Amino acid sequence: MHLPAILPWGVADGFSKQMLLVILSVVIIATFFLLAARKQQLVPGKLQFAGEAAYGFVRNSIAKDIIGGKDFMKYVPLLFSLFFFILVNNIYGAIPLIQLPSFSHVGGAYVLAAIVYFTWIAIGVKKNGLKYFKLATVPSGVPVYILPIVIPIEIISNFLVRPVTHSLRLFATMLAGHLIVMIAGSGIEYLVMQENILLKGTSVLVLVGAIAMYMLEALIMALQAYVFTLLTAIYIEGALHADSH
Amino acid sequence: MNQTIISAATEGTNPLVPNVWEMGVVFAGFAVLFYIVVKFVVPMFEKTFAERAEAIEGGIAKAEKAQAEASAALEEYKQQLTDARAEANRIREEARAEGAQILADLKEKAAAESARITAHAHAQIESERQAAVVSLRTEVGTLATTLASRIVGESLSDDARAARVVDRFLADLENQNAGAAK
Numbered sequence: 536m537h538l539p540a541i542l543p544w545g546v547a548d549g550f551s552k553q554m555l556l557v558i559l560s561v562v563i564i565a566t567f568f569l570l571a572a573r574k575q576q577l578v579p580g581k582l583q584f585a586g587e588a589a590y591g592f593v594r595n596s597i598a599k600d601i602i603g604g605k606d607f608m609k610y611v612p613l614l615f616s617l618f619f620f621i622l623v624n625n626i627y628g629a630i631p632l633i634q635l636p637s638f639s640h641v642g643g644a645y646v647l648a649a650i651v652y653f654t655w656i657a658i659g660v661k662k663n664g665l666k667y668f669k670l671a672t673v674p675s676g677v678p679v680y681i682l683p684i685v686i687p688i689e690i691i692s693n694f695l696v697r698p699v700t701h702s703l704r705l706f707a708t709m710l711a712g713h714l715i716v717m718i719a720g721s722g723i724e725y726l727v728m729q730e731n732i733l734l735k736g737t738s739v740l741v742l743v744g745a746i747a748m749y750m751l752e753a754l755i756m757a758l759q760a761y762v763f764t765l766l767t768a769i770y771i772e773g774a775l776h777a778d779s780h
Numbered sequence: 781m782n783q784t785i786i787s788a789a790t791e792g793t794n795p796l797v798p799n800v801w802e803m804g805v806v807f808a809g810f811a812v813l814f815y816i817v818v819k820f821v822v823p824m825f826e827k828t829f830a831e832r833a834e835a836i837e838g839g840i841a842k843a844e845k846a847q848a849e850a851s852a853a854l855e856e857y858k859q860q861l862t863d864a865r866a867e868a869n870r871i872r873e874e875a876r877a878e879g880a881q882i883l884a885d886l887k888e889k890a891a892a893e894s895a896r897i898t899a900h901a902h903a904q905i906e907s908e909r910q911a912a913v914v915s916l917r918t919e920v921g922t923l924a925t926t927l928a929s930r931i932v933g934e935s936l937s938d939d940a941r942a943a944r945v946v947d948r949f950l951a952d953l954e955n956q957n958a959g960a961a962k
Contacts, residue, residue, distance in 0.1 A: 554805040561809045565816045572824035575831075583828075590825045608826075612818045620813055642798030643806035650810070703796075710795065 553640050556633065560623040568619075593618050593764065601768035602775065610771050613654065617647065618764040621705065625756035628713055629749065636709040636756060641702070644709075648702030651767045656694075659774030670777035701766055708759050712752035719745035923953065 571586025579587055593615045598607045621638065628636030638644045659667040672689040673682065719741055726738035927949055931942070 551799075551802065553802055557802075557805050557809045561813045564813055565821075568821045569816070572821055572828075575824055575828040579828075587825060587828070590821070594825075612814065612822045615822065616810065616814045616817045620810055637806070640799065640802050641796055642800070642803035645798050646803050646806045647810065650807075 552635060553637050553643075556627050556635060557624060557637050557643065560620060560627070560637065563623055564619045589619070590615065597761075597764055597768050601765065602772045604775075606775070610768070614764050614768055617651070617767055618760055621647070621763050622757060622760035625709060625760055626753075628709065628716070628756055629753040634713075634716070636713055638705050639709040639713040641706045641710075644702040644706035647705075647763070648698045651701065651770060652698040655767075655770040655774040658771055659777055662775055663777050667774070667777055671774075697770070701763070705759050705763050708755050712748075712755055715748050716745065716752060719748060 568586055568590070571582050574580075574583065576583065594611050597618070598611045598614050602610055624637035624643070626636075627633045628639070656667075659671060663670055671693055672686050674685060674689065677685055723738045723741050723745065726741060727735060729735050930945055930949060
């Protein structure tokens with residue numbers, strides 16, 4: 536499932552379009568927010584207002600609401616970077632000619648999920664010491680005779696399944712959306728090429744369906760960026776307050 | 781294009797197996813972005829947020845200070861007004877008391893004066909009466925003596941003559957009195 540590379544052309548493991556887009560996304564995000572934040576005024580201009588709204592969304596609606604307390608500010612940079620990195624890379628899939636959500640290639644999703652995975656474990660250990668693993672796997676208030684069942688479930692769900700679902704959710708939705716739009720596009724092209732006029736006409740139906748799917752995919756692209764960041768915030772909050780869960 | 785995609789899809793191995801180079805690029809890209817965000821973006825936005833909060837709270841504090849000053853001034857003004865009113869009342873009371881004092885003094889003086897005048901008048905009247913009584917007494921004596929000598933000099937048997945003597949005496953007396961009055 537890898538496109539041929541751009542440089543050197545056609546080689547499977549070369550520098551691909553996906554890599555170029557990832558780098559481009561970093562440039563886009565950094566440029567936008569540095570420009571928006573550059574001339575900081577108390578009464579913001581349009582660009583600054585847009586930047587502040589975007590930043591405030593992650594800061595307040597995700598970090599502050601989920602993590603809360605007074606130490607949520609420490610995790611705002613990570614959540615902010617994740618949200619906009621994923622958002623821009625997903626939105627690529629909805630832009631004509633680019634049409635490639637970067638996380639339809641699973642590697643990127645693995646990397647981000649791994650970063651989050653090690654981050655929340657590190658936070659939990661730093662906050663609670665090695666006792667954190669006990670807190671995370673042995674739920675309080677559960678009768679002792681159920682513990683042999685509960686503890687393996689907790690270990691599997693928290694430490695094994697969590698990073699997998701975290702990464703694959705993003706990857707699978709992006710790949711599926713990408714495939715559906717691609718298949719619809721190819722299907723339309725194929726049907727238009729047919730000799731039979733009626734068969735040719737069915738391409739219109741596919742086009743209508745493809746546009747609807749395209750809209751849905753655009754929504755999912757934004758939604759998945761939000762979901763990934765929200766889950767990150769929830770994992771960090773769980774690690775911070777492991778003793779009260 | 782289609783052929784490429786299809787061939788890529790068919791040739792492709794398991795889609796869950798990542799391309800290591802892509803992972804490296806994503807990791808590096810994310811690291812750079814994270815660095816920029818930590819180093820510049822978040823501090824810049826937070827600084828603005830803090831400044832804005834400061835500006836708003838500072839404005840509120842300033843307004844509160846002005847409010848406090850205004851109410852202090854009002855309090856002072858009210859205090860002064862109360863003081864002034866009390867002062868005015870005091871002065872008015874004093875004036876009233878003083879007026880009453882003056883009035884009482886005057887009344888007393890007038891009463892004393894009138895008593896003095898009355899006493900003086902009484903004394904004068906008394907002395908005049910005394911003088912009148914003294915002069916009357918001497919005159920009555922003289923008159924009685926004169927009348928008696930006249931009566932004794934005439935015949936007392938003639939009633940008509942006696943009556944004439946008395947009449948003449950009284951007329952003389954009246955003339956004498958009129959002459960004395962003139």
